Amino acid sequence: MADDDDREPDFEEILRSLLGAGGDLDPEQLRQLGIDPAAMQAAMRQLQGMQSADGGIAWDLTKRQALHIANQSDLGVTASQRTDLDQAFALATLWLSESTAVSELAVAPRAVTRGEWVEKTLPVWQELAEPVATSIADALTAALSEQTPEDMRELVAGAGKILRSVGGSMFASQLGQVIGELSLEVVSGGDVGIPIMPAGEAAILPQNFADFGRDLEIPVDQLALYIATRELAHARLFRHARWLRLQVITAVTEFARGVRVDTGALEDLASRFDPSNPEELRDALESGALLPQRSPEQDAALHSLENTLATIEGWVDVVTAEATSRLPSAARIAEATRRRRAVGGPAEQALKSLVGLELRPRRMREAAAMWRAVTDAVGIAARDALWDYPDLMPTSEDIDDPSALVARLEALARGETPERDEFDDALAALLDGESGADGGPQEESGDADDESDDPGEGERPA
Template sequence: MADDDRSPEEEFQELMRQLLGGAGGAGGELDAETLSRLSGMQVDPAMMQAIMRQMQSAFSSTDAEGISWDAAKTQALHIANQDGQAISSGQRADLDQAFTLATLWLSEATAISDLSAPPRTITRGAWVEQTLPIWQELAEPVATSIADALTATLSEQAPDEMQGLIQGAGRLMRTIGGSLFATQLGQVIGRLSTEVVSGGDVGIPVMPAGEAAILPQNFADFGRDLGIPDDQLALYVATRELAHARLFRHAKWLRLQVMSQVGDFARGIHIDTGALEDLASRFDPSQPEELRQALESGALIPAKSEAQELALARLEHLLATIEGWVDVVTDAATSRLPTSGAIGEAVRRRRAVGGPAEQALGSLVGLELRPRRMREAAAMWRAVTDAVGIAARDALWDYPDLMPEPGDIDDPAGLIARLQARARGEQPAPDEFDDALARLLAGEEPQDPAVAEGGGDDLDAELEDLDDDLRRDDDGPEDPRPV
């Protein structure tokens, strides 16, 4: 069949072959013959050139899942490395000295042991390299949702005679949406690298487990307008960073718990297809600023669902509990510093408000990482410390079952009473779970009145789960909760 006799579907198929096979020339440029055919198909050649350049770039760098996280890394490192990466010997020596003294002070303020790896001073680029896997894990559900929504939207808008081709190019369309999101994520993470002062600055464990680090360049920016001597500021920041890293190293379950709750929230994210369709109807690939602004502003992510609100509440409680403990331990360890109170207040305000990049990250993935009840959680930890001491307080991090609940933050009296009873060797009062387990082990049927009346479905389910657990082989992990 001669070229002139090709149908519009065959013409488009040939364009796709050029795109995927690189036949369009360097940079995705189309030859004169193809441009002429495009005009005959009533397609704007300039727009198709721009589309093909973006699609070729995305497709050439995509990974097996169709999302180019390399693009995120490239964008983030480009921003992080703009102002140079050198750490002076004086900066390194000053912060190393602060870490050394902070380690000694922390030994008096917490029973949690020291880190096995020495703390470090790192560049913004190194922070990007080490933390990007966590940001990728955090953002991947949103990127996938955007890619799926873009595929569906373009499929709905395509003519009937091209539906087969659109479906066949589904992976490529997912790549476009994922690549655009990944690029935007990289820009936000790059800007975040210019704001964070230490590894634990954003609340979640973005650094490798058991590692502590300070970014000297951002540390200098943070202290510039505080009017506090640099050596005192360095001691406070170093102490806080070490306390945060020690906690996550000691409570090995905590990292998984945080990321699991982030995942619970992220799995509920979906994209507002109506907003995306409206955007796609006027989208110009040569000028993608509107799409980028929509991504960063959160305009494509609708209001949180009820399940997401519950997941967010659980995550906020856990982050507040972590940050409150870090606050109390840091304040106790740095009590010798004349400016400790002023620095602590500055840090708390900074964590409560967040910087521009952190706010942009919240809009991009729909998740804010700022604990709302950090001060109340800190008050709870102080009350617990005063009542039972440092060792009993820190033992609460040994197992997830021992952790304070939201009600304990509101009123620590119950938590303190349980800890004091344990210190006296008294057994804690059995709860509903303990009663159900005892009945099951004794071979008894549930005696709760609600069960007899047909209202004990939840308890029946709980007993069935307990029975399954008891019948399970001993190969699985043991329940660490003391019985």
């Protein structure tokens, strides 16, 4: 019979202690498992700090992490910077009134610090990432449970809330890291391409604006006017087309809900997971290694979203170009801005690692060409009226070939009835069918067999 000192450590007893089942961690037992007791105690304090009271995602971690990164290098906004940007916004507002029919903002645009940008955009980032955070948290719980011996499943099941909270909170912490790093890069509220600022608000981050223009060899006042104009155009569009904001956010969140964690990769990670070294899990989250390849449905959703973003960016490009035509360096600034977006804007890597979504308006030049053709054909007011309702928005086919869209708008401008298409016919048939089903007016055929039993029968319009 083996001595007590030689017996294998009681894994169940250690796990009960680890999961808070009523005991303290025994340093000697940890050493027998090859774990440094000090490192384990530090890891446990970290994990306990990551636990959410309700077992959900600890989004307060996201905020703290993001603000820590943003504020530690935030130089604030000087009075001179605020004055210069206020003047740029004021002149940009006047110029935009000549190049778009979309109304002005109700809230004055302003210069903001990196920390303020984090505070303003955090709710949207949380909304975009929550479906994936929940998926990863659930998958982590399941994977760790499957790696547990059968006779201990009940114990782990009782700790499932804690495990799920820890997994989700690691994701929340990583999201905070990404948002904090974004705060060091974004130049303005609309810089990431999706509407992450509160509706109707526009902003520029002076510190990042200075970094962006440092190597461009462009006069600062011209650069400020261009960026202010572009930011106002972006914010005005989303304020005018209120449905557009919901459409973009919904498209991203629906894509995120379709994300499924690579259970094989997660189980492999769980089987060799060292509680004293949580960095491996963090690295997996940051790299996107836990997210499998996109499904065909997600590819289709991504294609649709890319077209929407290209249509938005193309409009903003055209309106901004028209408004800043007086600037000698406008073309150079526009090209620098497009190049920055084309190689992968600040949002791309963030969303790609977190939700597997790569945002890049690949067809921005084609969309801009379409908007220029529409403007030349029917003018500013008719062009901007296409944003009044979702059904009027140009399609992917219109980006490919805007001639049909231009012809339709020119016919409307002449007061002509547009040519009916398959959609119009289908809609008319649907409305006629509903009218008949509700006992509405019916067309008389003159045949006795077609008489209705409904005493209120009347004529149905052709």
